[in-house]
Amino acid sequence: MSKAVTALNRAAYDGYVRIEDxxxxxxxxLRGDLSDAKVKKACKDASGQAMPKARGIVGSLDGGIGxxxxxxxxxxxxxxxxxxxxARMEMTLKTAHALVVEVSDxxxxxxxxxxxxxxxxxxxxxxxxxxxxxxxxxxxxxAQVAGAIWxxxxxxxxxxxxxxxxEYMFELLSRSAMxxxxxx
Amino acid sequence: xxxxKCPYCGVVADETELSPGGQAHLTRFGPGASDEDFESxxxxxxxxxxxxxxxxxxxxGCGKWFHAARCTATLEVFGTYSAQTVEPPEEVRAAxxxxxxxxxxxxxx
Numbered sequence: 001m002s003k004a005v006t007a008l009n010r011a012a013y014d015g016y017v018r019i020e021d022x023x024x025x026x027x028x029x030l031r032g033d034l035s036d037a038k039v040k041k042a043c044k045d046a047s048g049q050a051m052p053k054a055r056g057i058v059g060s061l062d063g064g065i066g067x068x069x070x071x072x073x074x075x076x077x078x079x080x081x082x083x084x085x086x087a088r089m090e091m092t093l094k095t096a097h098a099l100v101v102e103v104s105d106x107x108x109x110x111x112x113x114x115x116x117x118x119x120x121x122x123x124x125x126x127x128x129x130x131x132x133x134x135x136x137x138x139x140x141x142x143a144q145v146a147g148a149i150w151x152x153x154x155x156x157x158x159x160x161x162x163x164x165x166x167e168y169m170f171e172l173l174s175r176s177a178m179x180x181x182x183x184x
Numbered sequence: 185x186x187x188x189k190c191p192y193c194g195v196v197a198d199e200t201e202l203s204p205g206g207q208a209h210l211t212r213f214g215p216g217a218s219d220e221d222f223e224s225x226x227x228x229x230x231x232x233x234x235x236x237x238x239x240x241x242x243x244x245g246c247g248k249w250f251h252a253a254r255c256t257a258t259l260e261v262f263g264t265y266s267a268q269t270v271e272p273p274e275e276v277r278a279a280x281x282x283x284x285x286x287x288x289x290x291x292x293x
Binding site for chain 2: 055068
């Protein structure tokens with residue numbers, strides 16, 4: 001099998017906030033009734049986390065669940081384990097009305113580090129980033145493309161977008177984080 | 185700027201995160217319908233100055249379709265509600281009546 005790499009191959013930019021390609025992340029998209037016991041069990045078995053509340057995200061990139069919509073969850077697992085985890089989830093959900101698909105290679109994940117990351121994000125999205133609580137997954141528009149943003153703490157944010165727009169996203173965030181572009 | 189609260193995910197999204205879906209509460213006339221009904225389903229739309237009901241999709245968010253009641257003249261939003269309905273819910277009608285007494289739109293008032 002060929003060696004898997006991300007779209008940006010671990011590129012990073014050191015601006016007044018550091019923008020980095022988070023590397024290979026395992027992601028499984030699940031569609032179904034998120035309150036269903038089987039769906040909850042499948043997600044928990046794969047990620048080790050309980051189903052978050054609306055708009056919540058729990059755990060980390062190595063094991064977590066993000067609430068994407070009333071009937072969609074994103075399960076985060078280590079990249080190498082994603083195909084097996086997705087297969088296990090499908091087995092668990094065989095009799096449930098649910099859909100599981102591994103999307104690791106369809107997405108790009110970024111990590112932003114720095115004190116002013118809220119400002120860097122706020123410049124490129126209409127979402128109220130200043131009011132975004134830690135642990136809330138916010139799906140929004142990031143300049144011209146869709147993205148999902150969450151803060152794991154006050155100085156670390158993550159952003160998921162489609163792989164096809166990874167380079168655009170990297171350039172965009174880097175430009176927003178360029179030294180001298182500070183707003184406050 | 186028009187901002188609508190998505191009733192599915194609870195996010196207050198601005199217009200650029202949404203996709204417009206045209207007039208709400210259309211009755212579909214398909215195969216077997218009369219020419220008049222089919223024409224009105226395809227082409228005839230309300231075009232009010234004032235209270236209006238629309239469909240929107242939270243496309244840069246949770247992806248769900250929903251309904252919104254707003255004023256076309258002032259952009260005031262009276263409420264948003266589920267897409268799984270054929271008429272505006274009572275609380276939305278009450279909110280409109282409070283601000284625009286005597287309003288009417290299509291078959292609703």
